[in-house]
Amino acid sequence: xCQSLLHTVFPPELRFASLxxxxxxxxxxxxxxxxxxxxxDGVNTNELYNAxxxxxxxxxxxxxxxxxxxxxxxxxxITYGLSNNDRLIDSYKGITVEWEHIVTQRQGQNFSWRPxxxxxxxxxxxVRKKNKHLxxxxxxxxVMEKANELRRRSQDRLLYTNSKGGSLDSRGHPWESVPFKHxxxxxxxxxxxxxxxEIMADLLDFANGESFYQKTGRAWKRGYLLYGPPGTxxxxxxxxxxxxxxxxxxxxELTEVNTNxxxxxxxxxxxxxxxxxxxxxxxxxxxxxxxxxxxxxGDSRKNTYDLAAAPGDDGGGNSITLSxxxxxxxxxxxxxxxxxxxxxxxxxxxxxxxxxLRCGRMDMHIHMSxxxxxxxxxxxxxxxxxEEIESEEEVAAAIGAAExxxxxxxxxxxxxxxDKRNAVAELTAALKVxxxxxxxxxxxxxxxxxxxxxxxxxxxxLEFSESDHLEGNCEGFDGNEGEKLH
Ligand SMILES: Nc1ncnc2c1ncn2[C@@H]1O[C@H](COP(=O)(O)OP(=O)(O)OP(=O)(O)O)[C@@H](O)[C@H]1O
Numbered sequence: 001x002c003q004s005l006l007h008t009v010f011p012p013e014l015r016f017a018s019l020x021x022x023x024x025x026x027x028x029x030x031x032x033x034x035x036x037x038x039x040x041d042g043v044n045t046n047e048l049y050n051a052x053x054x055x056x057x058x059x060x061x062x063x064x065x066x067x068x069x070x071x072x073x074x075x076x077x078i079t080y081g082l083s084n085n086d087r088l089i090d091s092y093k094g095i096t097v098e099w100e101h102i103v104t105q106r107q108g109q110n111f112s113w114r115p116x117x118x119x120x121x122x123x124x125x126x127v128r129k130k131n132k133h134l135x136x137x138x139x140x141x142x143v144m145e146k147a148n149e150l151r152r153r154s155q156d157r158l159l160y161t162n163s164k165g166g167s168l169d170s171r172g173h174p175w176e177s178v179p180f181k182h183x184x185x186x187x188x189x190x191x192x193x194x195x196x197x198e199i200m201a202d203l204l205d206f207a208n209g210e211s212f213y214q215k216t217g218r219a220w221k222r223g224y225l226l227y228g229p230p231g232t233x234x235x236x237x238x239x240x241x242x243x244x245x246x247x248x249x250x251x252x253e254l255t256e257v258n259t260n261x262x263x264x265x266x267x268x269x270x271x272x273x274x275x276x277x278x279x280x281x282x283x284x285x286x287x288x289x290x291x292x293x294x295x296x297x298g299d300s301r302k303n304t305y306d307l308a309a310a311p312g313d314d315g316g317g318n319s320i321t322l323s324x325x326x327x328x329x330x331x332x333x334x335x336x337x338x339x340x341x342x343x344x345x346x347x348x349x350x351x352x353x354x355x356x357l358r359c360g361r362m363d364m365h366i367h368m369s370x371x372x373x374x375x376x377x378x379x380x381x382x383x384x385x386x387e388e389i390e391s392e393e394e395v396a397a398a399i400g401a402a403e404x405x406x407x408x409x410x411x412x413x414x415x416x417x418x419d420k421r422n423a424v425a426e427l428t429a430a431l432k433v434x435x436x437x438x439x440x441x442x443x444x445x446x447x448x449x450x451x452x453x454x455x456x457x458x459x460x461x462l463e464f465s466e467s468d469h470l471e472g473n474c475e476g477f478d479g480n481e482g483e484k485l486h
Contacts (some may be wrong), residue, residue, distance in 0.1 A: 004158060031127050038122040045173075046270060048140065051147035052123050056099060057081050058150050067466050092139050105316030136161065148273070150282045157242060162257065162266055174266050179251055182239035189233060189240050189405045190375035191368070192272055199237075200244065206341070213338075220338040222330055223361065227349040228368030234345040237368065238277055247341065248274045255286035260324030267328050271338040278325075281344040282351040322353055330361060333445040370403045379406060383413040384420045391428045402434035 010018075027033075039049045057080045068081045082088060082101035095484045104120045127135045159180035186200055205212075206222045213220040224241075226234040242249050246456050250270050270276060278284055329342045342360065346352060355361070371379070373396045380386045389395065412430055416423035 006322075031128055031130075032126050033132055035125040035127075035135075037121055037125065038120070045271070047271065048144065049121070049123065050271070051144045052099070053081065054147040054150050055143045058146070076243075078393070090428040092142065093134065095128070095131040095134060095139075096141065097131075097135065100124045100126070104114070142364050151246070151273075157246065158248045160248065160270075162250075162253055162408060165257055175250065175387050177248075180239075180242065182236075184236040184239035185243050186240045189236055189380075190371065190378040190382075190409075191233065191237075192372055192374050193378075195366070199241075199364070199366065203241060203245055203341075207339070210339075219337045221329070221340045221342065223342040223344070224365050225349075225356075225362040225365045226343060226368055227365065228281045228347070229370065229405060230347055231405035232368035232370065234368050234404050237252055237366070238275060238343055238345075241341070241343070245341075246273070250274055250276045252276055252278050254278060254281075254325075256322060257320050260320055260327075263320055263324055264328065270340065274339075275341045275343055277343045277345070279345045280347065280354070282346045322355060326355065326361065327381040371399060371409050373399050375411060379409050379413060380424075383410065383417060384423055386420070386424070389424050391424060395428055395431060398428070400435075401438050402431040403438055404431065404434055 037049050037052060038046060040046060066083045066086050066226055068083045070079045070081065082099065084101060084103040087100045100123065102120075102122050102124055109384060114460075125135070157180040158177040160175040160177045161173055163176050186196055189196065202222075210220060226237055238249065241247070248271065252266070256264075257266065267276070276281065344356070349357070356367075369401055376395065376399060380389060408430075409427065412427050413423050
């Protein structure tokens with residue numbers, strides 16, 4: 001009876017309004033203010049949420065009595081975190097703040113263009129009103145900086161790959177991650193030292209270039225195209241870049257992405273300080289339709305127009321197109337997120353669409369070449385500990401013509417790593433054999449070319465003499481051409 005009386009006297013609307021009123025009143029008289037930092041902000045992952053999570057998980061700042069401990073698959077360390085709905089106190093420049101981790105079940109899924117995680121997570125920061133300015137002006141920046149530093153210091157970088165068929169994990173993420181532990185560094189990478197120094201300086205300039213990019217109004221991103229035969233170290237170079245800068249890697253498998261909009265959503269879910277890799281770009285996107293369409297037009301300017309003017313074009317609705325990809329690396333979407341490096345690799349640069357090679361598309365084209373003498377010396381030092389070898393002259397003479405990849409050389413050195421002398425002997429012999437084989441092949445090729453040329457010349461001479469015979473003159477032929485024909 002009382003309940004129904006209460007319901008009649010205080011209908012839900014009135015209860016809600018009075019609750020709101022008391023909340024406001026409480027807020028007005030309270031000495032605290034509250035900031036909510038939710039995991040997902042609209043459609044994007046909130047980077048501040050991730051930063052707070054890392055910051056609070058650093059053992060130095062943990063002082064709570066109840067912690068959640070996690071250890072990822074293959075991870076080397078335990079991560080501490082606040083348990084659900086638990087709090088901890090942190091201090092900064094003499095002020096005290098309180099963090100609370102709030103996890104609630106998401107109320108039945110509203111209509112959304114993408115499935116949301118089942119749990120709604122967020123942090124609530126409670127600070128005294130008088131300290132509000134310090135918190136907003138510098139504490140949150142401090143948290144972000146500290147989190148970045150912690151991430152960089154930790155060896156646990158992540159390697160992400162897009163889930164098969166665009167499926168989402170339990171937290172609504174389209175990327176699956178594993179700890180990234182590739183040991184390749186610029187010290188172990190066998191490439192020309194001057195090229196290596198140039199790339200390292202470029203990467204460093206990029207990583208420290210926030211103010212430059214802001215000043216010049218450019219999106220803070222950089223593109224590298226790595227090209228060269230298989231086994232010349234393209235993947236090793238990417239790993240070395242990630243280890244050098246402390247970035248995560250997103251290995252984008254384009255064959256698993258069906259449309260441009262799916263690609264856009266995937267790329268929007270990448271974090272800053274990351275390298276987005278598309279390996280074997282020539283095999284990943286089928287450009288034949290595009291080429292066919294454009295070639296049909298016969299106007300090279302039309303290609304450029306099509307690429308630039310078709311940002312939302314899904315290539316017929318259910319396929320991914322080069323324009324969709326370039327729009328992310330180059331167009332308006334490129335500034336969605338910052339401090340990102342795009343790396344495309346290919347074994348066949350000649351197969352790539354000219355639009356991808358055009359000036360300004362990729363900032364740096366890096367040719368990963370066959371093993372040079374300078375690169376070989378790095379491998380000898382890394383694998384055998386040799387600064388110099390006896391047969392240096394022989395090796396130097398053969399290496400250019402041998403066209404051996406660093407992978408081929410590494411294989412010989414690994415095989416004989418217990419017998420260093422034998423390793424060098426076998427390598428020298430292999431280089432000589434390869435150089436000789438290549439020399440023979442090129443002679444054969446030249447011979448064939450010459451024979452083909454002779455055949456062609458003979459054919460043309462015959463045609464010429466026939467026409468001469470028929471028409472009875474040789475106008476239009478100057479002496480030189482006649483000489484060539486002869
Ligand atoms: N430049 C290099 N410096 C050091 N090691 C190298 C280099 N190139 C190749 N290697 C060795 O060869 C192996 C294969 O190299 P990697 O996978 O990086 O070549 P790739 O060019 O990416 O080949 P693919 O085009 O087939 O993917 C590596 O594990 C590495 O040990």
